Amino acid sequence: MAIDFASQADLVRQLSSIIPEFASEWAEWRDGESPLSSNPHVVYMALMPLLGRVELSDKQCKALAELINGAVAAGGMAENAVFTCFLEHFRNVPVHKRVKPYLRNDAKLRLSANFTP
DSSP states (O other): OOOOTTOHHHHHHHHHHHSTHHHHHHHHHHHHSSSOOSSTHHHHHHHHHHHTTOOOOHHHHHHHHHHHHHHHHHOHHHHHHHIIIIIHHHTTSTTHHHHGGGSOHHHHHHHHTTOOO
């Protein structure tokens, strides 16, 4: 099934299938924020705190990397959302080290674009 990365609902469904805890995280995020825009940026903003609290399996790490790779490859709003609201902050969560090996080079470049060791 192809993902419409610009569709907030599709992105939420896909992330919830990868990380089941995200469904309740999203529901809480939606309850606390009103009104929310319907773009994918806010989905990634809701995901970041959860990634700091959950342990992901290797299968989940691979699936998350594929979702990120797909968003970067899609370009446009999808790429902008995953870059500005996810990859720019992803280094702040420990799981990034487990996901990074599965990222394609273009996503890895985005991950390190604003990082200075």
